[in-house]
Amino acid sequence: xxxxxxxxxxxxxxxxxxxxxxxxxxxxxxxxxxxxxxxxxxxxxxxxxxxxxxxxxxxxxxxxxxxxxxxxxxxxxxxxxxxxxxxxxxxxxxxxxxxxxxxxxxxxxxxxxxxxxxxxxxxxxxxxxxxxxxxxxxxxxxxxxxxxxxxxxxxxxxxxxxxxxxxxxxxxxxxxxxxxxxxxxxxxxxxxxxxxxxxxxxxxxxxxxxxxxxxxxxxxxxxxxxxxxxxxxxxxxxxxxxxxxxxxxxxxxxxxxxxxxxxxxxxxxxxxxxxxxxxxxxxxxxxxxxxxxxxxxxxxxxxxxxxxxxxxxxxxxxxxxxxxxxxxxxxxxxxxxxxxxxxxxxxxxxxxxxxxxxxxxxxxxxxxxxxxxxxxxxxxxxxxxxxxxxxxxxxxxxxxxxxxxxxxxxxxxxxxxxxxxxxxxxxxxxxxxxxxxxxxxxxxxxxxxxxxxxxxxxxxxxxxxxxxxxxxxxxxxxxxxxxxxxxxxxxxxxxx
Amino acid sequence: xxxxxxxxxxxxxxxxxxxxxxxxxxxxxxxxxxxxxxxxxxxxxxxxxxxxxxxxxxxxxxxxxxxxxxxxxxxxxxxxxxxxxxxxxxxxxxxxxxxxxxxxxxxxxxxxxxxxxxxxxxxxxxxxxxxxxxxxxxxxxxxxxx
Numbered sequence: 001x002x003x004x005x006x007x008x009x010x011x012x013x014x015x016x017x018x019x020x021x022x023x024x025x026x027x028x029x030x031x032x033x034x035x036x037x038x039x040x041x042x043x044x045x046x047x048x049x050x051x052x053x054x055x056x057x058x059x060x061x062x063x064x065x066x067x068x069x070x071x072x073x074x075x076x077x078x079x080x081x082x083x084x085x086x087x088x089x090x091x092x093x094x095x096x097x098x099x100x101x102x103x104x105x106x107x108x109x110x111x112x113x114x115x116x117x118x119x120x121x122x123x124x125x126x127x128x129x130x131x132x133x134x135x136x137x138x139x140x141x142x143x144x145x146x147x148x149x150x151x152x153x154x155x156x157x158x159x160x161x162x163x164x165x166x167x168x169x170x171x172x173x174x175x176x177x178x179x180x181x182x183x184x185x186x187x188x189x190x191x192x193x194x195x196x197x198x199x200x201x202x203x204x205x206x207x208x209x210x211x212x213x214x215x216x217x218x219x220x221x222x223x224x225x226x227x228x229x230x231x232x233x234x235x236x237x238x239x240x241x242x243x244x245x246x247x248x249x250x251x252x253x254x255x256x257x258x259x260x261x262x263x264x265x266x267x268x269x270x271x272x273x274x275x276x277x278x279x280x281x282x283x284x285x286x287x288x289x290x291x292x293x294x295x296x297x298x299x300x301x302x303x304x305x306x307x308x309x310x311x312x313x314x315x316x317x318x319x320x321x322x323x324x325x326x327x328x329x330x331x332x333x334x335x336x337x338x339x340x341x342x343x344x345x346x347x348x349x350x351x352x353x354x355x356x357x358x359x360x361x362x363x364x365x366x367x368x369x370x371x372x373x374x375x376x377x378x379x380x381x382x383x384x385x386x387x388x389x390x391x392x393x394x395x396x397x398x399x400x401x402x403x404x405x406x407x408x409x410x411x412x413x414x415x416x417x418x419x420x421x422x423x424x425x426x427x428x429x430x431x432x433x434x435x436x437x438x439x440x441x442x443x444x445x446x447x448x449x450x451x452x453x454x455x456x457x458x459x460x461x462x463x464x465x466x467x468x469x470x471x472x473x474x475x476x477x478x479x480x481x482x483x484x485x486x487x488x489x490x491x492x493x494x495x496x
Numbered sequence: 497x498x499x500x501x502x503x504x505x506x507x508x509x510x511x512x513x514x515x516x517x518x519x520x521x522x523x524x525x526x527x528x529x530x531x532x533x534x535x536x537x538x539x540x541x542x543x544x545x546x547x548x549x550x551x552x553x554x555x556x557x558x559x560x561x562x563x564x565x566x567x568x569x570x571x572x573x574x575x576x577x578x579x580x581x582x583x584x585x586x587x588x589x590x591x592x593x594x595x596x597x598x599x600x601x602x603x604x605x606x607x608x609x610x611x612x613x614x615x616x617x618x619x620x621x622x623x624x625x626x627x628x629x630x631x632x633x634x635x636x637x638x639x640x641x642x
Contacts, residue, residue: 054633168503171510171549174542178517181539190525190535193517216575223571223605390606391613394599395621397575401582401598402629409636414583418576425572429565430502448538460531 003129007364010357014365019059019358026063027366030070031374034077035381037084038222038389039396041071042435045332046210047396049339050403057340058355062362064336068329069121069312069363072272073370076113076305077381081106089272089308092280096293096300103296107239107378108246112298113305114374116254120306121367123258124265124313128360131266131314132349136321139346145454145464149474150268151324151447156478157269158327159436162277166485168432173440179204180444187452199412206335208404208413209441212420213427213434215400219393220425235382240375246298253283253299257306265311268318268326272311279307313363320344320356323446328435331442500562504554511550517543574605590640591630595622 013019033044045064052060075087080097093113100109142150155177159169182193183203194200242250257279264270264278283303284293293300316333318324323345325331337344342352349356374381404413424434458464465471521527521540528534578601585594599618606614629635 165503165553167549167552168506171507171546171553174546174549175510175513178513178539178542178546181542185535187533188526188535192525192535192539193520216579220568220572220575223575224568224607388608390603390608391617393575393606394578394602394617395624397578397602398582398595398598398621398625401579401586402625402635405586405637406629406633406635411583411586414579414586418579418583421579422572422576427506429567430506432506451538452533455530456532460529462530 003133006353006357007129007361009353010359010361011365013058013354013358014062014361019056019062019362020365022055022059022063023066023362023366024369026066027070027073027370028373030067030072031074031370031381032384033067034071034074034086034090035384036074036387036389036392037078037082037086038225039218039392040087040214041068042210042329042332043214043218043396044071045329045336046207046214047399047403049207049210049332049336050407052336052339053407057337057342058358060336060340061333061355061359062366064333065316065359065362066366068333069309069366070370072305072309072312073114073117073374074381076117076301077110077378078385080109080113080301081382081385089276089312090305091273092276092304093301095280096295096297099294099296100298100301105296107235108242108298109296109301110235110378111240111242111375112246112250112301114371115250116257116302116306117309118367118371119251119254120258120261120309121313121363123255123306124262124310125360125363125367127262127266127310127314128317128363131317132321132356135317136346136349139322142322142346142470143454143468144450144457145468146470146474147322147324148447148450148454149465149471149478150322151443151450153474153478153481154268154318154324154326155436155440155443156481157267158271158439159269159433160481160485161269162274163485165431166489169436172427172432172434172436176437176440176442177444177447179209179437180441181448186445186449197412199410199416203445204441205404205407205413205416206339206442207407208416209420210332210335210438211400211404212417213424213438215396216417216421217424217428217434219396220421221428222389223393235378240378242298249298250302253279253303254306256282257303258310261307261310262314264307265314266317266326268324271315271327271329272308275307275311276304279303309367316359320348320359321346323348325439325442328439331439335442498561500557500560502562502565503557504562507550507552507554507557509550511547511554514543514546514548514550518547568605571605574602578602586637588642590642591626591637592622592639593641595625 033039044067071087075090076093078084078086079090079093080101083094083098085091097109155173159173160166163169184201185192260279261275264275283299284290315330318326319330325334401414404417427434465475518540521536525536526534527536578598582594582598596618599621603614
């Protein structure tokens with residue numbers, strides 16, 4: 001199926017009423033949680049996992065993806081109006097968005113962020129179509145050793161690139177990998193680390209893990225913090241329209257941001273947060289007026305917002321074509337698919353065209369909806385910022401309990417959520433990133449299977465990882481990343 | 497004495513977990529060979545890596561000052577007790593009383609000290625969860641204590 005035919009086929013899937021309604025639900029909910037500081041896309045997707053049991057895999061994936069890119073649109077609102085990033089991806093938008101708001105130009109900042117987000121997403125969709133066709137053909141040459149090496153590279157990259165404490169990130173990944181071992185070993189049938197608990201035979205429950213780490217732990221951390229948000233002023237439609245001279249400064253930064261974002265989004269380990277920072281740095285560097293950055297430069301909003309949205313879309317490339325999630329959110333998406341018995345991989349384009357193209361078409365529909373709904377409805381989203389967190393978090397907790405209980409009717413899972421929530425809160429206090437734990441958890445069984453298969457093929461010779469050119473390249477990249485972080489850490493200990 | 501307590505404790509705990517995993521896997525599971533890995537091989541390897549990483553985190557933390565991290569004891573306690581009450585009560589206590597109790601306990605942590613909003617919130621959340629989960633998704637949980 002060519003790209004265009006595929007897209008049309010996808011439209012026929014995504015426009016079915018029972019799919020479309022979940023797309024709309026996903027993007028609206030995503031914008032809502034994106035706007036609210038205190039709950040992010042990660043928590044919301046975790047909370048929605050039990051609901052996906054009641055949906056078709058297509059509708060489930062389209063809804064969860066909608067939450068993700070919808071939250072990117074919403075995240076900018078709190079960044080601009082309150083200097084509180086609603087999502088980490090929009091943190092950099094505070095730098096110029098908030099000064100614009102202080103100058104009474106909040107509407108223009110919001111307009112810029114919405115239109116750039118749309119441009120970025122659209123660019124990301126094109127990249128996704130082109131790259132996934134290419135990658136799924138290339139991936140047929142991938143062997144077990146290549147898969148194992150690539151997944152390990154993804155984990156190492158996610159925990160070291162841009163990290164202040166790479167060892168802490170790596171430790172979280174390894175802890176996640178160990179948690180992924182719990183349950184019945186696929187090869188031998190042995191019960192690993194179940195400690196006689198029948199509930200653990202299928203492994204640690206992904207839903208309980210995600211809800212504990214992101215639902216419960218984030219609620220605890222935000223009860224006091226999220227209450228302190230100020231009340232923003234009302235914003236009318238006519239405040240949104242930029243001056244002609246400002247309008248001209250949107251498209252090119254947005255396009256540059258979109259290119260950066262779709263490139264880094266597709267790479268394992270680098271995602272939308274890093275892309276948005278890179279886009280900001282690029283705009284400031286090439287600007288003729290770098291002094292305007294930080295004081296309300298439209299380019300400083302357009303570039304990063306286009307970048308993080310493009311990255312959110314192109315992040316689906318490795319997830320869908322190789323079955324390898326590059327960041328924790330994609331790990332959750334993959335987990336949701338596995339719940340439905342769908343294992344993404346190179347064959348997915350051929351075997352499940354409905355899901356693949358339906359998702360891509362839903363990106364187009366969802367982003368169009370976000371653009372045409374959010375600009376007129378901006379007043380409503382701004383007023384959402386007035387909802388106190390104390391009204392929301394008890395409801396979130398009930399939703400967590402009922403959701404995780406509904407999966408298989410085991411109170412054990414609610415106890416597990418409480419325990420994991422406590423651990424997650426402790427981790428966040430000690431500044432360990434629980435999202436990396438989840439990434440390791442999802443990739444663990446895949447890495448183990450491919451590692452064992454690779455070494456079985458090579459008769460136990462680990463040189464197979466260096467003899468195959470693809471895996472050798474990944475191994476070299478892993479070594480380089482570890483070397484760089486070791487050098488950086490040593491420099492920090494002994495400043496020259 | 498300047499110590500980075502969160503990193504020191506975190507690293508030490510992770511190292512201990514790693515060591516435990518290595519020993520537990522070695523005692524209980526077949527290691528196999530590199531060619532045919534047994535069920536114990538991969539976890540034991542990971543446990544070893546985790547133990548080393550734990551030390552890498554903990555040792556430098558011994559020699560530097562850490563940041564002050566305020567712990568929200570009350571919030572954590574209220575949220576966790578609320579969850580435990582729900583987990584313990586959901587099958588025998590009935591959905592309605594358990595939900596009301598969970599919301600009221602969780603709301604103790606909120607900075608607003610008044611009572612009215614808590615009761616209102618408990619009623620609204622209970623109503624919604626009965627509608628969505630009992631009637632909407634047809635979950636088989638009794639509404640009232642049996």
